Amino acid sequence: MRLLVVGGDAAGMSAASTVRRDAPDVDVTVVERGSYTSYSMCGIPYLVAGDLDDPEQLVAKSPEAFRAMGMTVRLHTEAVSVAAGARTVRVRDLTSGQERDEPYDELLVATGAHPRRQNVPGLDRYGHVVHTLDEGVHVRRHFEQRTQQRQGPPPVQRVIVVGAGYIGMEIAEALVRHGLTAMLVDRSPQVMKALDPDMAAHVERALRDFAIDVRLGESLIKVDGDGQACTQVTTDRGVYPADAVILAMGGKPNLELALTAGCEVGVSGGLLVDDRQRTTVGHVWAAGDCVEHVDLVAGLRRNVQLGTHANKQGKVAGHNLVARFTGAPEDVVFPGVVGTAVTKICAWEIARVGLLETDAREAGLDYAVTAFQGTARAGYMPDPGEVFVKMMAERGSGRVLGCQLVGTGNVAKRIDVAATWCQLGVTVQTAQLLDLSYAPPFGGVWDLLQVAARKLAKDLDLHPAL
Amino acid sequence: MRLLVVGGDAAGMSAASTVRRDAPDVDVTVVERGSYTSYSMCGIPYLVAGDLDDPEQLVAKSPEAFRAMGMTVRLHTEAVSVAAGARTVRVRDLTSGQERDEPYDELLVATGAHPRRQNVPGLDRYGHVVHTLDEGVHVRRHFEQRTQQRQGPPPVQRVIVVGAGYIGMEIAEALVRHGLTAMLVDRSPQVMKALDPDMAAHVERALRDFAIDVRLGESLIKVDGDGQACTQVTTDRGVYPADAVILAMGGKPNLELALTAGCEVGVSGGLLVDDRQRTTVGHVWAAGDCVEHVDLVAGLRRNVQLGTHANKQGKVAGHNLVARFTGAPEDVVFPGVVGTAVTKICAWEIARVGLLETDAREAGLDYAVTAFQGTARAGYMPDPGEVFVKMMAERGSGRVLGCQLVGTGNVAKRIDVAATWCQLGVTVQTAQLLDLSYAPPFGGVWDLLQVAARKLAKDLDLHPAL
Numbered sequence: 001m002r003l004l005v006v007g008g009d010a011a012g013m014s015a016a017s018t019v020r021r022d023a024p025d026v027d028v029t030v031v032e033r034g035s036y037t038s039y040s041m042c043g044i045p046y047l048v049a050g051d052l053d054d055p056e057q058l059v060a061k062s063p064e065a066f067r068a069m070g071m072t073v074r075l076h077t078e079a080v081s082v083a084a085g086a087r088t089v090r091v092r093d094l095t096s097g098q099e100r101d102e103p104y105d106e107l108l109v110a111t112g113a114h115p116r117r118q119n120v121p122g123l124d125r126y127g128h129v130v131h132t133l134d135e136g137v138h139v140r141r142h143f144e145q146r147t148q149q150r151q152g153p154p155p156v157q158r159v160i161v162v163g164a165g166y167i168g169m170e171i172a173e174a175l176v177r178h179g180l181t182a183m184l185v186d187r188s189p190q191v192m193k194a195l196d197p198d199m200a201a202h203v204e205r206a207l208r209d210f211a212i213d214v215r216l217g218e219s220l221i222k223v224d225g226d227g228q229a230c231t232q233v234t235t236d237r238g239v240y241p242a243d244a245v246i247l248a249m250g251g252k253p254n255l256e257l258a259l260t261a262g263c264e265v266g267v268s269g270g271l272l273v274d275d276r277q278r279t280t281v282g283h284v285w286a287a288g289d290c291v292e293h294v295d296l297v298a299g300l301r302r303n304v305q306l307g308t309h310a311n312k313q314g315k316v317a318g319h320n321l322v323a324r325f326t327g328a329p330e331d332v333v334f335p336g337v338v339g340t341a342v343t344k345i346c347a348w349e350i351a352r353v354g355l356l357e358t359d360a361r362e363a364g365l366d367y368a369v370t371a372f373q374g375t376a377r378a379g380y381m382p383d384p385g386e387v388f389v390k391m392m393a394e395r396g397s398g399r400v401l402g403c404q405l406v407g408t409g410n411v412a413k414r415i416d417v418a419a420t421w422c423q424l425g426v427t428v429q430t431a432q433l434l435d436l437s438y439a440p441p442f443g444g445v446w447d448l449l450q451v452a453a454r455k456l457a458k459d460l461d462l463h464p465a466l
Numbered sequence: 467m468r469l470l471v472v473g474g475d476a477a478g479m480s481a482a483s484t485v486r487r488d489a490p491d492v493d494v495t496v497v498e499r500g501s502y503t504s505y506s507m508c509g510i511p512y513l514v515a516g517d518l519d520d521p522e523q524l525v526a527k528s529p530e531a532f533r534a535m536g537m538t539v540r541l542h543t544e545a546v547s548v549a550a551g552a553r554t555v556r557v558r559d560l561t562s563g564q565e566r567d568e569p570y571d572e573l574l575v576a577t578g579a580h581p582r583r584q585n586v587p588g589l590d591r592y593g594h595v596v597h598t599l600d601e602g603v604h605v606r607r608h609f610e611q612r613t614q615q616r617q618g619p620p621p622v623q624r625v626i627v628v629g630a631g632y633i634g635m636e637i638a639e640a641l642v643r644h645g646l647t648a649m650l651v652d653r654s655p656q657v658m659k660a661l662d663p664d665m666a667a668h669v670e671r672a673l674r675d676f677a678i679d680v681r682l683g684e685s686l687i688k689v690d691g692d693g694q695a696c697t698q699v700t701t702d703r704g705v706y707p708a709d710a711v712i713l714a715m716g717g718k719p720n721l722e723l724a725l726t727a728g729c730e731v732g733v734s735g736g737l738l739v740d741d742r743q744r745t746t747v748g749h750v751w752a753a754g755d756c757v758e759h760v761d762l763v764a765g766l767r768r769n770v771q772l773g774t775h776a777n778k779q780g781k782v783a784g785h786n787l788v789a790r791f792t793g794a795p796e797d798v799v800f801p802g803v804v805g806t807a808v809t810k811i812c813a814w815e816i817a818r819v820g821l822l823e824t825d826a827r828e829a830g831l832d833y834a835v836t837a838f839q840g841t842a843r844a845g846y847m848p849d850p851g852e853v854f855v856k857m858m859a860e861r862g863s864g865r866v867l868g869c870q871l872v873g874t875g876n877v878a879k880r881i882d883v884a885a886t887w888c889q890l891g892v893t894v895q896t897a898q899l900l901d902l903s904y905a906p907p908f909g910g911v912w913d914l915l916q917v918a919a920r921k922l923a924k925d926l927d928l929h930p931a932l
Binding site for chain 1: 476510511512517518521523524632635661674730762772773774775777778781782785797798799800801802803804805807808809810815817819844846847848876878879881882883885887889890892896899900902903904905906907908909911912913915929930932
């Protein structure tokens, strides 16, 4: 029996390891286009900017370690197409260019996402993407070479980052911390589209306070260079000298391989899988950034690209694959997601879960929202910090629909409380009376999330409204 | 109609405010023994040590502000006894010594707790308690006077704190931060009895690393002084020169008044109340540190003295009192507690919820426990921090029974996630697949609480065990 896994990062290797461990008779083969397995994509901004020096630090488990577990790992190998009837995958060795067929009994597609690009003259030539660890390493080495070399393009000082989402903001912040100057350009009128505009405004202010040059509602027109490196960037609003351009526009599911197998794509543009991670094609499974997720709050399906989901889905797929190979019930369920995400920009922690106001309107939900400013520590403590809180709940039921937090101090991981509420359908009536912690270094006697729950219970005329 | 509230802090004033607002025809009178209303007891250590200068900073709402809302607030007034049949309370003006009867239709007992003391020669005379804001202010002024005066006892440099619970540790830490030396003495073999011994050992190490002289398993024998101030403390292990002794041994419910009314006391030593905050005596209600709480995890009853419960119970009592006065159903329920608590000692954050191992054994529960060390940020980040995690779950059901966290970095408020799990009966099988947040500045791709949940699911042979 043979499991073939395409993609050697979180989802693929979680599944591969589970099968290797729990169904040791199964031959497990992994093909991976790049040079690394199981690495932290979210750590790449910190590598590019210089917080970390060794890319191996981002590798949770090396190809050698997986091989030592008894699996076959083929790096620099691209899966080109699937013959679902014959149960083979055409793979190409990227070094030699040679192709051959890999047979499988079960196939796991964990092909992740492609970085989004913009069709702008000069961008493909001079722009850097940092979507994979190979790309991150490439940019870092390129920057280092320009600092060390006497010939060629000058050292990188002025960087333009295109895309003001998590990764773009994290890169810009990390670059500024390391003494470079960063401009953050986005076509959207706000940073972080994962936040409501009023909450994103707080983040934008934090970026500007950190001397990041934020340019919103501004579109790239062209990138010019000297043949070796970028020299200037032209937008619809101005021309800016620049030593480097980094693209951080997010990703879109990498579907090419799965499409050759005949797998269906969902409404969100991710591969359609059931809650066991099975695609619509027999013996083909999928997990991670390439699939569509159930949004438990809205009851919709979305593509969400996050390592935390990739790891969990890989585990779920792995357990169900073990069941498939051993004839047991395939009964491990990935429950879905609620859109939890956090990031840190300078001293500011940013967190969100659930629906934005626009999501709630689109989903046709009747809701109330509360937004207010609080403190990260008790108000009388030295340096109490500031926290902007926004929460939404459904009229009638009182179910928590979403929460956003932006603040200094211990803010980000508090979103996990609201995430638990969103995922388990907890109401504001219940939430306000939960036994949440209190001590002056961590806030007031009413936890901020419970202050929000109380306000919503009142606004929604629910009982009790404390 | 008349509501009489005895005790002007969190529980009493939360209830009084609710009744004042929602039943404006009711006459609301509050009697308070001290000089302050609605203040943060938890902030007193920071006042004593000098983080805060003005005691008014700890006051959430002053007597004047409550009077401006239309209630009567009598400070320096002690409630001596209740005549439940006549519905009157004998009160004494502590300034004039005069007594009189205050009539009531409904009475709320919010008398809080007495500080625990030890029967040791010299301790009553020279030891300071810091249980009320008046006491906190007294100690602070006493310390300041000794620094400023040329005559009398010397400036306070060496302080012995008796009691190594939250408050004692917080005071010792704050004193050391302000340049004093602190010795922490406790009869118990561990600090923080709210933690299991293995977790308390991490806290003890943090205290010692901060140059706090921790003396455990050591009992006070006598306190000597020069007539004005403490000069030395004798224990069963040694004699220590000391400029001041502070008692921080926790509190026991202040029952005297309620006993005169004939109120029943529960097994835990707190006043027995139902989930609407009604005592066993008609028209007598109670809330806050003086009552017994339902422990939702163990199914037992405990007395837990925390401002967060006092505030919530005061609100619950207030809403039910409004119902009583207006003839509506008294249907607002205080659900109970799960023993959530946090504190901060130097760079260390300490958090706990639910049962200790001894609690679980006493409750006859069959459980598994996991304890391990993780990091507060992704392991590859500069300064990843360290976090000690311990979690317990029930065999069979997989219900989370308790969690303890000790670590550097954003640790404390993460306990609210486990608190929600404990309170709502969430199992480790569900917990491991919740959509909790991830970014390298806040941890690894598997949240520490989910790492614990996974380990427990495996150890308890539950399905799925990821």
